Amino acid sequence: MQINYLCNLFAGGICHKEGLYYCAMCANFDAEKYGEPYIHREHQLQGISYCAHHEVPLREYPVTGDSRIEYIRFELRHMNLSELYEVDSHEEVAIQLAKQAYKLLQIPLHSLTKIEISSMYKALLRKKNLITAANRVRQQDLYQMIKLGLSEELLTRYESNFNEEDEYNWVKVLTQY
Ligand SMILES: [Zn+2]
Structure with a gap:
């Protein structure tokens, strides 16, 4: 709430990403390596719609249940792991943004x-x-x-x-x- 308020003080604040997002390729990789997919912070950033690692669009995870306070974990059976994606004319910019945002996450800002x-x-x-x-x-x-x-x-x-x-x-x- 506080963050939304602060961002909206400035015109142009990108503060509207709701829901949880995943990359199908990361999910497959995680499942193989760790036994289950996990929530990546770089996929939840405002304004980021692509995976910085695989350069594919992120998908929204269907959060079920109406409790506002609940423990959510990714389950493969609720994920769309298809490798078919819609054509996006802004793909290149979106991928660059995702890569830059991921880089920023690695820096102790x-x-x-x-x-x-x-x-x-x-x-x-x-x-x-x-x-x-x-x-x-x-x-x-x-x-x-x-x-x-x-x-x-x-x-x-x-x-x-x-x-x-x-x-x-x-x-x-x-x-x-
Ligand atoms: Zn990925």
Whole structure:
């Protein structure tokens, strides 16, 4: 509840993934190796719809029972383990997002200070010539670059479209320091 509230403070917060997700190939592998499939945290992340390891779409696990507090474990008999998937025109981006998100999970992010993270962003922005001589972010150019590079359609799909006029849009919040 608290996290939802915090994310919704900023337009573009991706906070709407509900349910539990799995990758059919991971499930098969886990079942063989450990005797049963388990819930992978990298498959539950907001905005992530592909498996970073197998590059296939995730499927939602049918959670049965209406108790809000219950012990859920994955059971193969409730899983769709078919290797047939629908064609997805955004597959490449979705796979890249999944891989990047998985990488982030491996990094001890909590050990980085806000200043360290900010300076990393700044270095990346500088490489793209998005920092002025006065050390300010060229916001308009950055907006353009994001909208052209990712397309409005993609931004909308990932609940990340933003209003440039809004001083709390996520791009600005992320790059302001
Ligand atoms: Zn997988």
